[in-house]
Amino acid sequence: MNPLKARQNILSPLLSRYSLVIKGSLFLRKLECGQKSCVCHSDPKKRHGPYHVLSFKVQNRYRQVYVPSKLLPKIKKAMLNHARWSSLIDRLTDLTVKEIFSQR
Ligand SMILES: [Zn+2]
Numbered sequence: 001m002n003p004l005k006a007r008q009n010i011l012s013p014l015l016s017r018y019s020l021v022i023k024g025s026l027f028l029r030k031l032e033c034g035q036k037s038c039v040c041h042s043d044p045k046k047r048h049g050p051y052h053v054l055s056f057k058v059q060n061r062y063r064q065v066y067v068p069s070k071l072l073p074k075i076k077k078a079m080l081n082h083a084r085w086s087s088l089i090d091r092l093t094d095l096t097v098k099e100i101f102s103q104r
Pocket residue numbers: 032033034035038039040041048
């Protein structure tokens with residue numbers, strides 16, 4: 001099989017299936033609410049939650065967003081897809097190095 005075809009065979013089924021991708025991490029955090037009179041503002045132990053927070057990087061800046069529970073499955077799936085792409089990059093690196101060095 002020619003090298004280009006080999007790479008296309010790896011990539012094409014994945015492009016549509018795993019297009020939702022997040023490179024980031026999830027963690028739990030307790031939060032203060034929007035009501036200034038709420039006890040959560042004066043006592044850190046009475047903060048609400050814990051809630052899931054997604055940490056990720058966009059244009060070289062780290063960002064954090066609160067993740068509502070109903071979005072959690074989709075976020076986790078997108079993070080799993082990132083892991084899939086990462087291992088794919090490793091496989092493509094292997095193929096690419098072999099191809100480039102076989103052409104010397
Ligand atoms: Zn509160």
